[in-house]
Amino acid sequence: MNKCLYCDATEPTVTFTSQEHVFPAGLGGIFQLPVGTVCDKCNTEIFSPLELDFMRNSFIGLPRQFYGPGKRGSLNPNDATSSLVHLMAFTDDSDEKSLGVMQTGIPFQIPQFRFLGPDTVAVVLDPRHGNVDTQLADFSKAMRGFTDSSKYVHLTDELLQEDEIYFGFWENKYYLCARERSSVSVVLEYLDLLRKGELVETTGREHKKAQVQSRQQFGFNIKAFERVSAKIAFNALCYLNSPEFCRQQQFNGIRQFIASGGENSFVSLLDASHAPLNTHINVAFPLHSHRVFIFPANDQGHLALLNFYGSFNLVIRLATDPAPRGSFVGVICDWRNRKDYNLSDYMRSL
Numbered sequence: 001m002n003k004c005l006y007c008d009a010t011e012p013t014v015t016f017t018s019q020e021h022v023f024p025a026g027l028g029g030i031f032q033l034p035v036g037t038v039c040d041k042c043n044t045e046i047f048s049p050l051e052l053d054f055m056r057n058s059f060i061g062l063p064r065q066f067y068g069p070g071k072r073g074s075l076n077p078n079d080a081t082s083s084l085v086h087l088m089a090f091t092d093d094s095d096e097k098s099l100g101v102m103q104t105g106i107p108f109q110i111p112q113f114r115f116l117g118p119d120t121v122a123v124v125l126d127p128r129h130g131n132v133d134t135q136l137a138d139f140s141k142a143m144r145g146f147t148d149s150s151k152y153v154h155l156t157d158e159l160l161q162e163d164e165i166y167f168g169f170w171e172n173k174y175y176l177c178a179r180e181r182s183s184v185s186v187v188l189e190y191l192d193l194l195r196k197g198e199l200v201e202t203t204g205r206e207h208k209k210a211q212v213q214s215r216q217q218f219g220f221n222i223k224a225f226e227r228v229s230a231k232i233a234f235n236a237l238c239y240l241n242s243p244e245f246c247r248q249q250q251f252n253g254i255r256q257f258i259a260s261g262g263e264n265s266f267v268s269l270l271d272a273s274h275a276p277l278n279t280h281i282n283v284a285f286p287l288h289s290h291r292v293f294i295f296p297a298n299d300q301g302h303l304a305l306l307n308f309y310g311s312f313n314l315v316i317r318l319a320t321d322p323a324p325r326g327s328f329v330g331v332i333c334d335w336r337n338r339k340d341y342n343l344s345d346y347m348r349s350l
């Protein structure tokens with residue numbers, strides 16, 4: 001009978017139809033644990049939102065926007081990862097700002113109204129997003145649908161002047177960027193006038209040529225970051241060994257931490273105290289690839305070394321006691337070529 005690697009639940013309490021990726025699909029991971037290893041509840045209800053948080057609200061967010069991959073590991077530029085909507089400033093000398101997103105390192109403006117003082121309202125569209133008339137039609141439709149009971153995201157920024165209000169629409173969400181949430185009334189009044197036909201023309205569309213500079217701030221959800229990092233290492237352990245191996249008692253601590261959080265005594269940044277770990281792996285890896293290596297018999301326990309984008313190193317303590325007979329193994333995620341490798345296969349391919 002299937003038993004979940006993380007929550008220990010069995011059928012029929014839970015179902016087992018989905019497969020857990022070793023590296024999250026959003027990071028480009030291909031390798032999966034077999035069906036029946038991780039239950040659907042853990043996979044979709046617990047881990048999916050956790051991974052989303054990890055990818056958007058951790059320092060992974062920045063390299064992921066710059067390099068990729070996009071949604072579900074896609075390399076199609078149309079699926080490029082968007083950062084969260086945020087206020088951007090222009091690099092010219094104007095005080096103008098704009099709501100935008102970063103897509104693979106390039107700032108784009110989202111369709112928006114820019115309220116600058118009582119009489120100045122501009123529609124801002126970014127021609128690089130495609131046909132401007134289509135964009136305007138879509139934006140108008142979205143604006144017509146906004147009422148005082150609609151939900152919106154309120155953003156604020158220290159750069160904002162008192163009377164500046166930006167109101168945008170992106171991926172089915174409304175964004176109000178203003179010092180005060182109450183500024184939404186200005187937007188509602190304006191939309192009301194538009195609906196009644198009292199304002200036939202807005203003051204024109206703007207396509208600003210100047211570069212926009214991103215002033216994005218990442219929220220940092222350290223807990224999601226730690227748990228997802230621990231999960232990648234433990235998934236790799238399972239992939240390279242077996243679920244039975246991973247159910248041994250010495251791994252109960254980390255399994256519980258991944259499944260439900262709690263005190264982190266598992267994940268830390270690689271520092272001088274772990275220096276010997278690096279010496280094992282002096283080979284060339286694919287550019288910007290992610291890697292996880294397992295060191296079963298380190299003095300400090302059963303350890304994993306996790307590396308994102310070839311630049312961030314983390315040490316994950318899978319178990320306190322070393323496993324003397326284990327061997328050095330690993331997984332390499334060459335997401336740019338849509339390929340995962342078992343370390344030994346990779347070494348052989350060199």
Ligand SMILES: [Zn+2]
Pocket residue numbers: 004005006007008009014038039040041042043
């Ligand atoms: Zn489960």
